[in-house]
Amino acid sequence: MTTRLSRARWLALLLPAALLAGAWGFQLIGGLYPCEMCHWQRWPHYAAVAVALLAFFAPPRPARALVLLAALLIAASGVIGALHAGVEYHWWQGFTGCTSTVSMTGMTAAERLDAIMHAPMVRCDAAQWTLGGVSLAGFNAIVSLLGAALVAWLGVKAR
Template sequence: MTRNERLARWIALLLPAALLAGAWGSQLFGHLYPCEMCHWQRWPHYAALPFALLAFVVPQRSVAKAFVILAALLVAVSGVIGVLHAGVEYHWWNGFTACTSTVDLRGLDAAARLDALMKAPIVRCDAPQWTLAGVSLAGFNAIFSLAGAFTVLVLMRKSR
């Protein structure tokens, strides 16, 4: 296995692990509760981890390379979902889930208002709970996931 392949394998494992640790840490310790689209971003990272781990244990180099590439593609999928989510947060486009709906209470009687409020999402996808320099957690996930996946794929291509 070449140096580039080893580096790509480590990035394919550590990047989704670190991003998931950050997501869970912000949830458990920072009390930033994930919305529906936040959960969507986590699923490809969960899926990438077993493939990245398998790349360390399979003896066939070609199979290990395939697992690394698959892990990188899954990380990229999370990045694309992060772009979609960040776009919803920045109001570049409308969200397509119930968690982006706003409650319009105009013209409703008291019972209908209460019903609308009770059905409203607790954590909205279109309102970032935390930002740093104007970048939300979805934005950071998009940046790190897409850059990391690109790096892994370039390293794997150079190893040919």
């Protein structure tokens, strides 16, 4: 029981943390700008990390519930990733327009116009990076959904 719960806790923490680290690495080191749907995929992972951390400090029964909640959050990111991948592959229409990386705070009108004109536009319907035809959103969907299933299985078996 304790071993499975411990594994579930660690996987519920490390899986979304690793996926977030990968996303931030592609952004900060690889120079890929996230679109709006990319950001949507990150929010459940942030929540899953927080919930999984709480599971380490909870007694076994509440910890199990927290691990299952983390699994649901990880799965939610996977579902958003699958929706985003479908938009990138043009299987269906996207939910958002393009995203700009410009921050408008503390700028004059001329500076704002210049920033807008030189900012990269990030389209939700165009994959910036693929490997074997699978985009980052597709990889997030695959890893998140499979990982969430494993976390949930370990959490349920931890009775």
